[in-house]
Amino acid sequence: SAVISQKPSRDICQRGTSLTIQCQVDSQVTMMFWYRQQPGQSLTLIATANQGSEATYESGFVIDKFPISRPNLTFSTLTVSNMSPEDSSIYLCSVGGVEGGAIEQYFGPGTRLTVT
Amino acid sequence: ELKVEQNPLFLSMQEGKNYTIYCNYSTTSDRLYWYRQDPGKSLESLFVLLSNGAVKQEGRLMASLDTKARLSTLHITAAVHDLSATYFCAGATGNTPLVFGKGTRLSVIA
Numbered sequence: 001s002a003v004i005s006q007k008p009s010r011d012i013c014q015r016g017t018s019l020t021i022q023c024q025v026d027s028q029v030t031m032m033f034w035y036r037q038q039p040g041q042s043l044t045l046i047a048t049a050n051q052g053s054e055a056t057y058e059s060g061f062v063i064d065k066f067p068i069s070r071p072n073l074t075f076s077t078l079t080v081s082n083m084s085p086e087d088s089s090i091y092l093c094s095v096g097g098v099e100g101g102a103i104e105q106y107f108g109p110g111t112r113l114t115v116t
Numbered sequence: 117e118l119k120v121e122q123n124p125l126f127l128s129m130q131e132g133k134n135y136t137i138y139c140n141y142s143t144t145s146d147r148l149y150w151y152r153q154d155p156g157k158s159l160e161s162l163f164v165l166l167s168n169g170a171v172k173q174e175g176r177l178m179a180s181l182d183t184k185a186r187l188s189t190l191h192i193t194a195a196v197h198d199l200s201a202t203y204f205c206a207g208a209t210g211n212t213p214l215v216f217g218k219g220t221r222l223s224v225i226a
Contacts, residue, residue, distance in 0.1 A: 001161075033213050042204065043159075043216045092158060094214075103147060105214055107159040 002027055002095050004108035012114045013083055020079045021111045023093030028073035031096035034066070037110070038089045049076040083115045118143050120207050122217035129195050129224055137220045139188040139205035148188045149206045149214060150179050159204065195224045
């Protein structure tokens with residue numbers, strides 16, 4: 001299974017500022033995703049991070065607000081821009097890979113963001 | 117568009133009892149996942165189900181998939197307190213990302 005690390009693990013940020021979250025995987029992976037989990041809620045996909053091209057965003061999420069980079073097959077960043085209290089959530093990096101004939105999808109430890 | 121519905125959303129059960137969490141999905145899904153999330157933690161993969169009739173078991177948890185009914189179940193046998201967590205099911209087709217249900221918050225009480 002893939003080992004995923006995220007930095008920072010948590011942060012408290014002021015309204016109007018931006019935060020960049022890093023996701024590092026211990027092996028090369030094709031599929032990498034960013035999810036948001038608002039307090040007490042399920043997971044919502046923000047975007048698929050594509051290596052070498054622009055990320056593919058889900059409805060309701062835009063590149064200006066959540067720019068994503070993916071310079072190689074083991075690393076990606078998600079920036080939460082011009083933050084407001086509504087952005088307070090856990091942000092999770094996830095990677096997919098084939099293991100034992102099945103497509104597994106693993107999740108990083110998450111970044112807990114609080115916007116004041 | 118794939119939609120995934122779980123029920124119940126909240127479940128309080130006594131230790132030693134059995135119960136089932138249900139996961140319905142709206143369109144064809146190649147695979148169905150079950151995850152566990154403890155408070156303040158990330159998601160832990162429990163099962164991946166690929167085909168009709170698939171059944172997987174790990175300890176007190178057993179997951180099954182009925183693709184014709186578009187239904188997966190997570191059965192809990194003789195619950196213990198350590199199983200208290202939120203359980204999510206998620207479906208996907210092809211290389212598309214997972215679509216999650218709302219989760220079932222399970223509390224096992226003595």
